[in-house]
Amino acid sequence: xxxxxxxxxxxxxxxxxxxxxxxxxxxxxxxxxxxxxxxxxxxxxxxxxxxxxxxxxxxxxxxxxxxxxxxxxxxxxxxxxxxxxxxxxxxxxxxxxxxxxxxxxxxxxxxxxxxxxxxxxxxxxxxxxxxxxxxxxxxxxxxxxxxxxxxxxxxxxxxxxxxxxxxxxxxxxxxxxxxxxxxxxxxxxxxxxxxxxxxxxxxxxxxxxxxxxxxxxxxxxxxxxxxxxxxxxxxxxxxxxxxxxxxxxxxxxxxxxxxxxxxxxxxxxxxxxxxxxxxxxxxxxxxxxxxxxxxxxxxxxxxxxxxxxxxxxxxx
Ligand SMILES: Nc1ncnc2c1ncn2[C@@H]1O[C@H](COP(=O)(O)OP(=O)(O)OP(=O)(O)O)[C@@H](O)[C@H]1O
Ligand SMILES: [Mg+2]
Numbered sequence: 001x002x003x004x005x006x007x008x009x010x011x012x013x014x015x016x017x018x019x020x021x022x023x024x025x026x027x028x029x030x031x032x033x034x035x036x037x038x039x040x041x042x043x044x045x046x047x048x049x050x051x052x053x054x055x056x057x058x059x060x061x062x063x064x065x066x067x068x069x070x071x072x073x074x075x076x077x078x079x080x081x082x083x084x085x086x087x088x089x090x091x092x093x094x095x096x097x098x099x100x101x102x103x104x105x106x107x108x109x110x111x112x113x114x115x116x117x118x119x120x121x122x123x124x125x126x127x128x129x130x131x132x133x134x135x136x137x138x139x140x141x142x143x144x145x146x147x148x149x150x151x152x153x154x155x156x157x158x159x160x161x162x163x164x165x166x167x168x169x170x171x172x173x174x175x176x177x178x179x180x181x182x183x184x185x186x187x188x189x190x191x192x193x194x195x196x197x198x199x200x201x202x203x204x205x206x207x208x209x210x211x212x213x214x215x216x217x218x219x220x221x222x223x224x225x226x227x228x229x230x231x232x233x234x235x236x237x238x239x240x241x242x243x244x245x246x247x248x249x250x251x252x253x254x255x256x257x258x259x260x261x262x263x264x265x266x267x268x269x270x271x272x273x274x275x276x277x278x279x280x281x282x283x284x285x286x287x288x289x290x291x292x293x294x295x296x297x298x299x300x301x302x303x304x305x306x307x308x309x310x311x312x313x314x315x316x
Pocket of ligand 1: 026
């Protein structure tokens with residue numbers, strides 16, 4: 001038996017017959033078919049979302065129980081609702097024993113080494129940069145906006161993905177254009193804006209405001225095709241920032257910044273005095289207390305329930 005035909009256990013500790021782990025991202029484990037698999041020889045991967053959570057580009061040593069299922073279920077939900085704009089990597093959900101709700105059978109792609117973010121609103125996350133430099137993700141932004149204000153036209157930003165364990169680097173749009181070529185950059189711009197607009201429209205129908213969203217793209221491994229394909233995850237609270245509309249309006253009347261339904265609370269706790277950790281130190285972050293874990297999960301669940309209309313069942 002060659003190493004290529006061995007089944008391996010992923011971070012969830014389950015053996016997935018017919019699959020061997022290729023690598024782990026911060027959140028997801030990526031498997032390729034073993035030589036004994038019916039998928040052997042085809043460009044198919046199994047992506048399994050774990051309960052890991054990352055902040056400041058580092059994986060935190062505390063899990064958010066059930067979060068991986070929310071990420072996969074929401075991604076499937078959104079990929080299905082955006083497939084007219086751009087084709088995506090999903091082949092099917094995979095609910096094999098041990099990864100129920102977390103697995104996605106996908107087309108194995110040549111991933112572009114950048115992430116694209118579309119900012120529809122000024123969020124507190126980019127406020128410092130906006131005040132200091134008048135930019136958002138290094139892209140010029142119109143002046144005179146307050147946190148929670150919408151931009152007249154969504155702002156695009158890009159970052160190059162660092163190797164695992166290293167930080168992503170923000171780059172300007174002209175830099176992206178230089179790296180990928182004007183034609184590709186125009187295509188990415190068009191698709192990313194349309195994805196965001198669709199996301200914003202659907203979110204609004206469910207009582208949510210989509211403040212911003214981050215996308216990853218790939219293309220078929222077959223060098224003959226460079227068609228852009230939407231991959232990784234879609235509009236999850238890990239990759240997008242949501243506000244609950246009705247809460248947003250109340251908070252803004254009081255002149256406050258609305259809370260966002262994502263992992264903001266973890267970032268705030270880590271950067272605050274109680275963590276004893278300096279995000280700029282480059283060291284590993286400490287574990288997160290239970291109340292912060294519970295509140296983070298509650299926010300992810302809220303987004304899942306508002307969008308899908310399904311009641312979230314806590315995993316046993
Ligand atoms: N269809 C695909 N084919 C090949 N690789 C993929 C595909 N979809 C996603 N990936 C890659 O798999 C990995 C998914 O892991 P994960 O989402 O944990 O990524 P990460 O980049 O480490 O974290 P984050 O998304 O938080 O920045 C990423 O490297 C992503 O680019
Ligand atoms: Mg990712």
